[in-house]
Amino acid sequence: MLLEIRDIEVRYQKTVALRGVSMTVPAGGIVTIIGANGAGKTTSLRAISGLEPLTRGEIRFDDARIDGLAPEEIVRRGIAHVPEGRRVFPDLTVEENLHTGAFLRTDRAAVQASLTEVFDHFPRLAERRRQWARSMSGGEQQMLAIGRALMSAPRVLLLDEPSMGLSPVMVQEIARIVADISGRGVPVVLVEQNAEMALRLAQYAYVLETGAVALEGPAADLRENAHVRRAYLGG
Amino acid sequence: MDLLWQTAVNATYAASYMALIAVGLVMIFGVMGVINFAHGELYMLGAYCVVFLYAQENFPFLLAVAAGLVFVGLVGIVMERTMFRPLRDNPLGGLIASIGFLLILQTLVVFGFGRRMGHVPPSTQGKTEIFGAILTHQRLFVIVAAILLLAALWAFLKRSKFGRALRACAQDAEAASLQGISLNQTARMAMFIGAGLAGVAGALTAPLVSPTPYIGHSIIVTAFIIIIVGGVGSLEGAVIAAVLYAFVHTFVTTFFDGVIANIVGLALMLAVLIVRPTGLFGARERA
Numbered sequence: 001m002l003l004e005i006r007d008i009e010v011r012y013q014k015t016v017a018l019r020g021v022s023m024t025v026p027a028g029g030i031v032t033i034i035g036a037n038g039a040g041k042t043t044s045l046r047a048i049s050g051l052e053p054l055t056r057g058e059i060r061f062d063d064a065r066i067d068g069l070a071p072e073e074i075v076r077r078g079i080a081h082v083p084e085g086r087r088v089f090p091d092l093t094v095e096e097n098l099h100t101g102a103f104l105r106t107d108r109a110a111v112q113a114s115l116t117e118v119f120d121h122f123p124r125l126a127e128r129r130r131q132w133a134r135s136m137s138g139g140e141q142q143m144l145a146i147g148r149a150l151m152s153a154p155r156v157l158l159l160d161e162p163s164m165g166l167s168p169v170m171v172q173e174i175a176r177i178v179a180d181i182s183g184r185g186v187p188v189v190l191v192e193q194n195a196e197m198a199l200r201l202a203q204y205a206y207v208l209e210t211g212a213v214a215l216e217g218p219a220a221d222l223r224e225n226a227h228v229r230r231a232y233l234g235g
Numbered sequence: 236m237d238l239l240w241q242t243a244v245n246a247t248y249a250a251s252y253m254a255l256i257a258v259g260l261v262m263i264f265g266v267m268g269v270i271n272f273a274h275g276e277l278y279m280l281g282a283y284c285v286v287f288l289y290a291q292e293n294f295p296f297l298l299a300v301a302a303g304l305v306f307v308g309l310v311g312i313v314m315e316r317t318m319f320r321p322l323r324d325n326p327l328g329g330l331i332a333s334i335g336f337l338l339i340l341q342t343l344v345v346f347g348f349g350r351r352m353g354h355v356p357p358s359t360q361g362k363t364e365i366f367g368a369i370l371t372h373q374r375l376f377v378i379v380a381a382i383l384l385l386a387a388l389w390a391f392l393k394r395s396k397f398g399r400a401l402r403a404c405a406q407d408a409e410a411a412s413l414q415g416i417s418l419n420q421t422a423r424m425a426m427f428i429g430a431g432l433a434g435v436a437g438a439l440t441a442p443l444v445s446p447t448p449y450i451g452h453s454i455i456v457t458a459f460i461i462i463i464v465g466g467v468g469s470l471e472g473a474v475i476a477a478v479l480y481a482f483v484h485t486f487v488t489t490f491f492d493g494v495i496a497n498i499v500g501l502a503l504m505l506a507v508l509i510v511r512p513t514g515l516f517g518a519r520e521r522a
């Protein structure tokens with residue numbers, strides 16, 4: 001297993017956001033985490049990236065423990081995280097935003113190659129490379145956030161609700177991009193409230209409910225599951 | 236007419252060192268989110284580097300100025316490590332710690348040099364006439380150094396990888412850490428640059444102001460007015476507001492007096508806050 005979360009607990013002051021969650025991410029394909037508001041999806045990704053400390057359990061990447069490491073060290077190991085709400089740098093240009101994603105890389109030629117690749121993926125970013133990120137639409141900012149994460153040449157990509165606040169057409173576009181990234185060999189952990197889209201894209205799925213894994217299995221099976229259909233797929 | 240022009244030349248000098256101080260303060264606030272109340276004392280410390288190395292120990296002036304920049308920059312790094320880092324999630328705590336630190340710095344300087352004005356002889360007697368106005372080379376040197384330093388800072392922020400990281404950090408520190416940018420590293424850089432700029436301003440102006448251990452008070456008040464006028468968080472705003480403030484203050488001092496100039500300076504701040512609560516450049520465009 002590439003990434004392994006074992007029985008982790010995360011607390012915010014008194015509230016327990018994750019109560020003994022275990023998940024695994026294989027070295028290829030898309031794993032999705034679905035669940036309602038406040039279920040603990042974002043917290044799971046933040047724990048992996050070192051933004052929230054664990055009060056119990058451990059996280060392993062490539063068989064080495066990464067819990068307790070600083071976020072920048074976790075990025076260095078190859079975990080890229082597109083945070084909830086995109087969080088692009090508003091007063092950097094599109095191109096500068098992309099370069100920050102490659103902050104830890106020293107091979108200039110390889111970084112340039114990644115930039116070309118990102119611009120191939122997202123021609124719209126290429127057209128707007130000198131524009132301030134703040135002046136981009138929501139969908140473009142999401143593309144920029146994903147492009148920025150890809151600039152670190154990650155070994156796994158964590159995506160937190162990339163479809164949030166986007167038009168149906170844009171959601172389709174993002175879905176295509178996620179499938180494409182996974183198709184190029186980068187494993188993806190996809191957090192979504194849009195269970196419809198997530199279960200269509202992913203091979204394996206976890207359902208989080210109030211800080212615990214309520215259900216897990218191959219995405220195709222969960223799509224047929226009565227509870228999932230009722231609670232997350234609208235019947 | 237002559238007096239107007241001469242006053243403009245004097246104001247240019249005042250603007251240049253105030254810009255250095257204000258930009259340093261904004262840098263620290265932007266990247267670390269703390270208001271460094273000890274900023275005036277960092278200026279004072281830079282001035283005393285020149286009192287000690289140049290006036291007392293007879294090292295070359297330029298060397299003493301460079302030492303002021305580096306030494307005060309290093310003091311900034313110590314402040315980051317011992318105060319602002321442990322208090323990272325507590326901006327009020329950082330502010331209070333910096334007030335405590337300011338008193339320590341003052342006391343140390345009083346112990347080392349006494350309370351009285353340090354006398355610093357001019358490093359040059361030269362002067363230049365510009366269309367009738369007199370500009371001493373001592374002041375010219377401050378103007379040139381400030382322009383060079385601010386241009387270098389600008390190039391660093393816009394062109395270099397670490398400068399970009401600093402700007403990213405000022406805009407969204409957590410998102411920056413998700414790009415592999417170390418917040419400890421950027422904080423250390425911001426403190427070195429911010430404190431170093433205050434220190435070099437003090438060092439450059441030491442022969443012109445007769446430093447005392449308490450000179451930081453008026454400096455910090457002025458710097459706060461400037462960054463509020465410019466828009467807290469905006470480096471460009473700090474430079475422009477420094478020029479604006481220096482011109483207003485110098486002209487009013489020359490044609491009325493210094494007390495009225497201070498009142499007008501505060502009134503300027505209030506006027507800007509009423510018309511544009513975010514300052515001239517606040518929120519719209521940041522570091």
Ligand SMILES: Nc1ncnc2c1ncn2[C@@H]1O[C@H](COP(=O)(O)OP(=O)(O)OP(=O)(O)O)[C@@H](O)[C@H]1O
Pocket residue numbers: 012013015016017035036037038039040041042043044084193
């Ligand atoms: N900074 C915080 N301080 C206190 N409690 C928090 C904080 N962040 C999250 N929580 C709580 O932790 C729980 C899990 O939140 P989390 O953000 O992980 O949910 P989520 O599944 O991502 O929800 P959403 O779909 O709305 O993004 C919630 O009960 C939330 O209120």
Ligand SMILES: [Mg+2]
Pocket residue numbers: 041042043084
């Ligand atoms: Mg969330």
